[in-house]
Amino acid sequence: MPNTRSTKHLPRSKSIVSMLLVVLLLTVAGTVSAQNAEGEQFQPTYSLGDQMLSLNIGAIYPLFYTGGPGGVEDANLTVGGTGHLQWSGFLNNNIAIGGEFGGMFAFSPNGNTLFMIPLAARFTYFLRSYPFEFPLSLAAGINFSRFEESFKTDPILIPGIGFYWNYTTEWAFGLDMRWWWVPQIYTGPTPPSEDTRFGNFLSSTLSVMYRF
Amino acid sequence: MNRRPQLLLFSITIVLVLALSGCSEGELGIFSTIAIEEATKKNNLVDNATTSGLVKGLFNGTERYVVKAGTKVFTRPVSGNDWTEISAPGGRLALFVAGRNDTATPAGLGGDEPTAAVGEVYAVYQSGSSDDTAVYRLSGNLAWTQAVYTPPSGTKINGMIGVDNVVFVSTFTSPTDQKLLAWSDEIGSVPTVAITGFNDAIQDGVRAGGVGSDYYLVGKSSVLAHVGTGPATTATPFNTTTTSPQPRGIAYSDHGGGGGILAVADRVDGRIFVAPAPTTPGSLPSSWKLAGTVGRPATDIIWVSKLNGSTGAFLVGTASDAIFKNDGRGYYQGTISGTIGTYTISLTNDLGNNYKASDLAVSSILQFRHFGKGTVFALTGGRGLWSTAYPDSADPTWRWE
Numbered sequence: 001m002p003n004t005r006s007t008k009h010l011p012r013s014k015s016i017v018s019m020l021l022v023v024l025l026l027t028v029a030g031t032v033s034a035q036n037a038e039g040e041q042f043q044p045t046y047s048l049g050d051q052m053l054s055l056n057i058g059a060i061y062p063l064f065y066t067g068g069p070g071g072v073e074d075a076n077l078t079v080g081g082t083g084h085l086q087w088s089g090f091l092n093n094n095i096a097i098g099g100e101f102g103g104m105f106a107f108s109p110n111g112n113t114l115f116m117i118p119l120a121a122r123f124t125y126f127l128r129s130y131p132f133e134f135p136l137s138l139a140a141g142i143n144f145s146r147f148e149e150s151f152k153t154d155p156i157l158i159p160g161i162g163f164y165w166n167y168t169t170e171w172a173f174g175l176d177m178r179w180w181w182v183p184q185i186y187t188g189p190t191p192p193s194e195d196t197r198f199g200n201f202l203s204s205t206l207s208v209m210y211r212f
Numbered sequence: 213m214n215r216r217p218q219l220l221l222f223s224i225t226i227v228l229v230l231a232l233s234g235c236s237e238g239e240l241g242i243f244s245t246i247a248i249e250e251a252t253k254k255n256n257l258v259d260n261a262t263t264s265g266l267v268k269g270l271f272n273g274t275e276r277y278v279v280k281a282g283t284k285v286f287t288r289p290v291s292g293n294d295w296t297e298i299s300a301p302g303g304r305l306a307l308f309v310a311g312r313n314d315t316a317t318p319a320g321l322g323g324d325e326p327t328a329a330v331g332e333v334y335a336v337y338q339s340g341s342s343d344d345t346a347v348y349r350l351s352g353n354l355a356w357t358q359a360v361y362t363p364p365s366g367t368k369i370n371g372m373i374g375v376d377n378v379v380f381v382s383t384f385t386s387p388t389d390q391k392l393l394a395w396s397d398e399i400g401s402v403p404t405v406a407i408t409g410f411n412d413a414i415q416d417g418v419r420a421g422g423v424g425s426d427y428y429l430v431g432k433s434s435v436l437a438h439v440g441t442g443p444a445t446t447a448t449p450f451n452t453t454t455t456s457p458q459p460r461g462i463a464y465s466d467h468g469g470g471g472g473i474l475a476v477a478d479r480v481d482g483r484i485f486v487a488p489a490p491t492t493p494g495s496l497p498s499s500w501k502l503a504g505t506v507g508r509p510a511t512d513i514i515w516v517s518k519l520n521g522s523t524g525a526f527l528v529g530t531a532s533d534a535i536f537k538n539d540g541r542g543y544y545q546g547t548i549s550g551t552i553g554t555y556t557i558s559l560t561n562d563l564g565n566n567y568k569a570s571d572l573a574v575s576s577i578l579q580f581r582h583f584g585k586g587t588v589f590a591l592t593g594g595r596g597l598w599s600t601a602y603p604d605s606a607d608p609t610w611r612w613e
Contacts, residue, residue, distance in 0.1 A: 148574055197243035
């Protein structure tokens with residue numbers, strides 16, 4: 001259940017614009033909601049002790065590798081699938097910290113599958129314009145990669161930006177765009193240090209977020 | 213604070229990581245390998261089968277390859293890409309395939325490791341319901357007919373290879389009663405010759421191109437046999453100067469002139485031993501020297517005379533270093549230098565992007581076959597059959613048959 005949560009009334013003009021955007025979103029999503037339509041307009045705020053869970057599913061676009069002797073190299077993978085589950089606790093209305101784990105897969109030209117599983121701590125800063133919010137996040141942690149018989153543990157950085165619409169004070173739906181930066185460093189002799197690469201991937205996911 | 217979400221995340225992650233981490237970093241970087249991967253051209257032979265006994269034969273005027281894949285036998289025209297299954301006799305399971313030339317002195321095979329260019333193709337089939345084995349010959353219309361040679365009752369065949377115009381069969385009735393037969397003529401009588409002292413399962417053989425053009429054969433438990441063109445036959449322990457060798461492949465190279473050299477690939481640490489090929493008919497090579505090592509079990513070795521700008525090079529197949537371990541490392545190419553007594557072989561598996569990014573590079577290669585003009589086949593454990601027209605100096609482009 002929501003913890004300490006307060007409300008405040010919005011100016012009428014802002015409320016009208018917001019309502020129009022809400023209607024537009026509902027139309028696009030095919031979802032009908034009368035959320036707060038007849039009641040008072042309020043903007044939820046979150047504070048220390050509130051928590052959130054979110055589930056993301058979508059596509060990942062392998063972009064390129066850097067760090068090799070040939071400079072920038074194409075990632076040479078198909079568009080893949082990705083998803084992640086994250087938990088965070090609010091420190092105040094704009095900042096949350098937590099953790100996440102996820103996964104991705106994509107296929108090489110010969111149909112071999114690259115799997116990556118990042119496990120990361122996550123910092124999120126929320127820009128809010130009720131009923132929308134724009135979380136800016138940075139996740140940092142470790143990434144487990146597997147390709148055929150090879151396995152590697154690397155660091156990972158995942159900066160991202162999201163766009164969410166608050167359906168209720170608990171539920172929000174949105175879109176996340178995140179950049180996966182995976183420095184895959186080898187020190188030799190096997191694999192050789194020349195095989196060090198910095199992987200770059202872009203994920204685009206639909207998200208459902210629950211606050212409690 | 214409710215800790216269930218954190219525990220859930222942590223638990224799922226641990227399970228997934230453990231599931232993924234059952235393997236090593238491998239020999240090459242993951243991203244760097246993916247970056248250079250090229251789509252492998254494929255034919256229609258089953259990809260995930262263990263292949264063995266590839267031979268080339270002439271059938272109703274058409275040259276064809278024949279290979280055992282799993283427990284079935286397949287064929288395709290040399291000039292085509294379409295593999296078709298050859299129906300097994302009575303639904304039996306194929307154990308071995310081998311072939312022989314039908315000419316006593318085949319020309320043009322030089323220092324290659326020749327298999328049947330034209331001639332007869334045989335297969336050993338086992339009944340699915342019993343242990344009995346029988347030898348069949350492939351007719352011109354690609355049908356199996358039982359061969360004249362029949363193993364004595366109670367005898368099982370545990371190896372069959374063809375080298376030039378001779379088929380060699382190793383048989384056993386018990387672990388202590390194994391023998392190798394040279395079986396050289398299907399037409400008319402079958403002059404099988406027991407090779408005294410070769411109480412082992414045959415692994416590989418080669419015909420040396422030097423004086424005498426004799427056959428040299430290796431057995432699984434360290435036996436070396438010489439089979440003369442007479443045929444006079446002898447077999448002795450292989451290379452008694454080193455500890456417990458387990459020879460798996462033998463190759464002949466005309467490198468260095470004279471009688472050329474013989475090279476043996478050893479399962480133990482992938483050691484490559486070389487010795488001058490005898491120049492006197494009827495003698496066995498001696499003075500084996502360690503010339504190189506690949507650091508993991510070697511499975512076969514061939515000499516390809518076209519490589520390195522026509523200087524030639526050895527190809528050495530490797531297997532996993534443990535049973536049930538699926539971490540094959542493909543093959544190595546070896547360049548020989550020095551002279552008799554001081555030969556060294558420099559081995560590398562840095563063989564180009566096509567190879568390094570292919571499944572062949574992570575396969576166990578059980579056998580090589582070389583049909584001249586640089587056409588090389590790699591027969592793998594569980595990853596099918598691969599072929600390439602080996603170029604003079606550029607890196608090879610492998611096709612997954």
